[in-house]
Amino acid sequence: xxxxxQLERRYRRLLAFYPRAFRQEHEQEILGVLMAGAxxxxxxxxxxxxxxxxxxxxxxxxxxxRGDDMASKMLFxxxxxxxxxxxxxxxxxGRKAPRVTASASTVDVRMGWGFHAALARADVASARPLTGxxxxxxxxxxxxxxxxxxxxxxxxLVNGAGTxxxxxxxxxxxxxxxxxxxxxxxxxxxxxxxxSGLVAALNPKP
Amino acid sequence: xxxxxxxxxxxxxxxxxxxALASGSQHGYGIITDVRAISSGRVELKAGTLYxxxxxxxxxxLVEVExxxxxxxxxxxxxxxxxxxRELLAAEVTRxxxxxxxxxxxxxxxxxxxx
Numbered sequence: 320x321x322x323x324x325q326l327e328r329r330y331r332r333l334l335a336f337y338p339r340a341f342r343q344e345h346e347q348e349i350l351g352v353l354m355a356g357a358x359x360x361x362x363x364x365x366x367x368x369x370x371x372x373x374x375x376x377x378x379x380x381x382x383x384x385r386g387d388d389m390a391s392k393m394l395f396x397x398x399x400x401x402x403x404x405x406x407x408x409x410x411x412x413g414r415k416a417p418r419v420t421a422s423a424s425t426v427d428v429r430m431g432w433g434f435h436a437a438l439a440r441a442d443v444a445s446a447r448p449l450t451g452x453x454x455x456x457x458x459x460x461x462x463x464x465x466x467x468x469x470x471x472x473x474x475x476l477v478n479g480a481g482t483x484x485x486x487x488x489x490x491x492x493x494x495x496x497x498x499x500x501x502x503x504x505x506x507x508x509x510x511x512x513x514x515s516g517l518v519a520a521l522n523p524k525p
Numbered sequence: 526x527x528x529x530x531x532x533x534x535x536x537x538x539x540x541x542x543x544x545a546l547a548s549g550s551q552h553g554y555g556i557i558t559d560v561r562a563i564s565s566g567r568v569e570l571k572a573g574t575l576y577x578x579x580x581x582x583x584x585x586x587l588v589e590v591e592x593x594x595x596x597x598x599x600x601x602x603x604x605x606x607x608x609x610x611r612e613l614l615a616a617e618v619t620r621x622x623x624x625x626x627x628x629x630x631x632x633x634x635x636x637x638x639x640x
Contacts, residue, residue, distance in 0.1 A: 345576060351599040352553040352572050371573035378577060423584070 322362045327354060329364055336376035395419040395517045397430065398510040399479030403466045407431070407479050410467055417479060419509060421520045426487075428495075428509060433468040434477050436495035436504065446521035448514050449484035456508065470497050473505040483514040487521060535617050541568055542578055543587070543606065543614040550591040550605035553579075579604060587613055 330353045334346050353368070364372075397417040399407050407417060411431025420427040426443060428436040449455055453463050458471045469476040473492060478484070485508070492503040511517040538560075545551060545559040557570045582588035587610035591603045606614070 341580070347600040348553060348602050349572050349576055351596070351601060352557065352575070355554040356557065356572070368571050368573075371571040373573075375573040375577040379580070 322360055323354065323357075325362050326357055326364070329362075330354070333364060333369055333372045334376075336373050336380075338376075338379050341379055392420055392422045393520050395421070395520070396512045397477070397479050398483045398512045398514075400481070403479045406467045410434075417477070419511065419517060421517075426521065428477065428507065430468060430477050430479075433498055434475065434496065436475075436493065436507065438489065438493050438495075442489050442491060442493060443521050444488045444490045446485055446487045446518045448518055449486040449508055452484065453478075453481060455486075460508075468497060470502055470504075473503060474508065475502075475504050475506070476508045478508065478510045480510040483511055484508050485511050485514055485517050485521075535613075536578075537568065538570060538574055539578055539582070540614075540617060542570075542575070542582070543610060543617075546588065546604060546606045547611065547614060550603040552594075552601045552603050556604070582610065586610075 327350060330350055331346075334342060334349060337345075353364070395418060397419065399417065407430065410417075410433030415429075415431070417430035418428075420429075421440070424440050426436075426438040426440055428434065428438070453465065453476075454461050456476065457474060459465075460469060460471050460474060460476050463481060465476060466478050466481065469478070475495065475497070487507040487509065489505050489507075492505045494501050495504045495507075496502075509517075541560045541563055542556055544563055545556045551559060553572070553575060557572075557575060560568055560570050579588060583590075586607055588604050589607050591605040594601045594603070
């Protein structure tokens with residue numbers, strides 16, 4: 320077997336660490352780059368090169384992007400007014416504030432054990448301030464006294480204040496957790512400390 | 526997209542990849558050799574690093590695939606900057622220039638020192 324086919328086989332074995340989708344798109348291309356950079360009689364990948372491939376393959380599998388996904392996460396605490404604090408604390412959100420966390424690829428919404436949604440950023444169709452308040456909502460959700468976690472026909476209301484609400488619509492229904500129960504959600508209304516900030520963070524980039 | 530990257534200090538590898546693409550499209554190996562030249566041989570991009578960076582830059586819409594070719598029965602992709610990528614690189618250059626200027630002005634030779 321010639322040196323170059325042996326080398327290529329070894330490179331291929333390293334590339335197998337990458338996620339399948341990435342490999343399908345880039346394997347041939349990266350092999351080309353690796354082989355172009357190899358010496359004539361090289362039979363093995365250089366140690367630094369192999370470590371580098373494995374490192375980024377693992378990064379990709381873990382869904383990390385050179386640590387910058389963590390750094391670019393934005394946290395928006397939910398707005399909770401004084402009368403609702405006891406209720407919200409009862410939902411297990413006493414120690415960790417109820418919040419919306421947005422990163423480049425995910426939107427995570429949590430109110431203690433009462434509500435948790437891990438949404439793909441790409442599934443968010445729109446986010447807008449709910450200017451008309453709860454009265455704008457369908458069915459029983461329009462009751463202005465509703466606080467805490469509420470759900471009706473695909474719409475979840477996670478509310479600590481009844482004001483500064485953000486109306487988030489999804490392109491397709493997502494499974495979210497309502498207490499112990501999984502439900503399908505298409506629309507989420509959440510009260511935010513920084514209503515306009517959350518709207519800006521969730522809207523598709525220009 | 527812009528806010529997530531622009532707020533942080535850009536990594537040198539990213540800066541050099543964007544610089545390599547600023548004067549026209551290049552394929553992966555071309556970027557590696559160009560980055561070596563730009564950095565006077567100091568930065569030797571490895572394939573894993575390069576493709577992780579390209580993947581991120583494509584997700585952030587700073588870089589895009591211009592065309593694909595088959596060379597020696599292998600796929601070769603040419604990458605180029607998007608207008609947003611060009612803008613980000615320009616912003617980074619301005620930032621670095623300001624830093625360099627500040628450093629230079631403070632490094633003014635002390636009296637009696639010949640530089």
